[in-house]
Amino acid sequence: MIVAGDQQLLKQINRMALVRQLCGAPGMSRAGLSETVGLTKSTVSLLVRELMDEGWLTESALRATGALGRRATPLHLDGERLALLGADLGITGLRLVATNLLGVVLAERDEPYDDAADAAACVAQAARALTALAADAALAPRTLLGLGVGLHGAVDDTSGLLHVAPHLGWRNVDVAGLLRASLAGTALATLPLFIQNEAKVAALAELEFSGERGADPLIYVSIGYGVGAGIIVNGRLMTGLYGFAGEVGHTILQQGGPPCSCGRRGCADALIGLQALLDAVHGPRQPAPPEPLQQLFSAAERGDAATLAAVAAAGRHLGVLLNNLWVAFDPMSIALGGAAMRLGEHLVAPARQVLAEYAAATSLAAPAVRTPPFGANSIAIGGAAMARHYLMRPFDGHGVGSYAGT
């Protein structure tokens, strides 16, 4: 319930309502906030003062307008005093960022796993790397607000449990508990923590930091070894009953098509994902990373005909998937990300072409398909975005940032 008798929660809801308003409309004055948010001017002034003291907000210099009377001072999110941490526990290693409140990267770090097969060791390695990142001189004067972690598999975000990460071979890993245990005694021990699947995290990066704020529905399609999506509907991440929503890699695009790792046939995963491309180019299921992928990207770059034909075929199937997402969600924005974006227009141009053909057939305008601005940092930045997203929504049941630890 929103309208709560808990005065502390109510105050935090009101504070964050002001912050969210300034995210979408930077430069508003206290009077403007009062009118828009519906709080009295004195309450707004009080809360803004607190938020400025804590580093959330800052004032611009007054503009000399020459008008009489007290001029309205523009307020903004403060990019200078707070920081967010984001971590991508990837397939072959870690990628970490610290950003300011606006998503600008202040420091970053990436390293291969010491032992990718040992999930607990990888989480402990992430904890060490995060602690080192937090000690980076670039962050020294800042207060850390929260940490968001993206995992390459199915996640229960309410408990921080990773069900399965197929390309890592990890199963039932209590990432929240392991991370809390590894961070005990460090400066990050009590930092609010949020854990979610990589595509969902990257969707939050789009929502919070890419200028796509307010885009709804917003779809981020992640194409790596497999295919997944993070989808924002009605202002929030769609998680589904068991947290599996957005697993669009297992929509059937070709009945009776090639076998998928999930057991079905003709899934998007088996027609579009990098594993499918490796299989198509090299023959059935090779032991994968990292060299086969490099070979695939290199072959595409040097124009190898068989590789380009396989990539173009995958791109056409991607166009079908995009059509199916279009009609099901009527999205305001579709972003494409993931490791397969290294294939660039070899993959994306055929997809756009197929989508454009469908659009022409129906006389409707297809949604724009974008590549996100964050490149290889999409998921790590998404972690920071997720922390900001949930911290700004203290009334939201999801990802309360308080996984109790072990």
Added chain:
Amino acid sequence: MIVAGDQQLLKQINRMALVRQLCGAPGMSRAGLSETVGLTKSTVSLLVRELMDEGWLTESALRATGALGRRATPLHLDGERLALLGADLGITGLRLVATNLLGVVLAERDEPYDDAADAAACVAQAARALTALAADAALAPRTLLGLGVGLHGAVDDTSGLLHVAPHLGWRNVDVAGLLRASLAGTALATLPLFIQNEAKVAALAELEFSGERGADPLIYVSIGYGVGAGIIVNGRLMTGLYGFAGEVGHTILQQGGPPCSCGRRGCADALIGLQALLDAVHGPRQPAPPEPLQQLFSAAERGDAATLAAVAAAGRHLGVLLNNLWVAFDPMSIALGGAAMRLGEHLVAPARQVLAEYAAATSLAAPAVRTPPFGANSIAIGGAAMARHYLMRPFDGHGVGSYAGT
């Protein structure tokens, strides 16, 4: 913004928070509401008194527990004093219901259109029929709260405009304006009015009145001449950027498959919908309703082999569509409705079979697929459900029930 300075709106939000709480947990006491909703006991008592005076709530008789002190009086939605109206402006005629606050039908009415080709005449006919229904003796002592209308096409619910109803041949019909004009001077002139696509309306019937309360995501797949869906995500109807979300009839299930009325090939519509079945059985595009459909249903009932084969093939494609909705949404509940349900298990059993095969292949449990409890009244009852849904959410921007009229 929720936390508003507008005291009337804030009061209405608080009142409806109590009503929503009692929808989900009937029998709560004032003290229980106070604790759950976070309002003081005195505020709850005041608001409950108002809601009882207005007919929203009622008290049960006190239970004699023998305990000392004042006993907690159970509160419920009142089924006796208020009413909701729902209208289904169908393909061949009107179907109207009046329900109580709990969705129990108090009165109903159906009639064929005088002239289905004339959209304005059909809306005027609906206005007359609604006025007659509202005068039904069964409603005499009740206060009407709102009217919800389901239309068989793409709707802009914010303006009440019907973009296109393909099987009626209606285009760009200002249903809200026409209805308001026709109702001017009647007892329904100022009744809050909500207008939406039929599958979306039927999804709201599931959410509000079927015992699926809180099911999220909830998907209602409507199979009539075409295929559409109403989808509830994050507690609200998913409408999409232009109101077209849920048009899953135009997901491609078979690349290069049969041509669809939309211009694409291999859409769910062209593989599953009744028009596709008519085409399959009778040859390409006959002039349709109502006799060809009756013939189709009769042929299936008497076990005509060619008809049953075509229906079973459609059912298998429906299973693929259900798989694709499953992985994209991870729904708590999928309901199947629409005129094609007349084909019963001839259509649904092959769909369940295909879905079960996918589930077995993945070792996951497929979502349950239900047929809704409301039969031919699903959309009309959905209209009543939509009115209750939005009236109970006064902070929601959608369907504010105040289409200004002409």
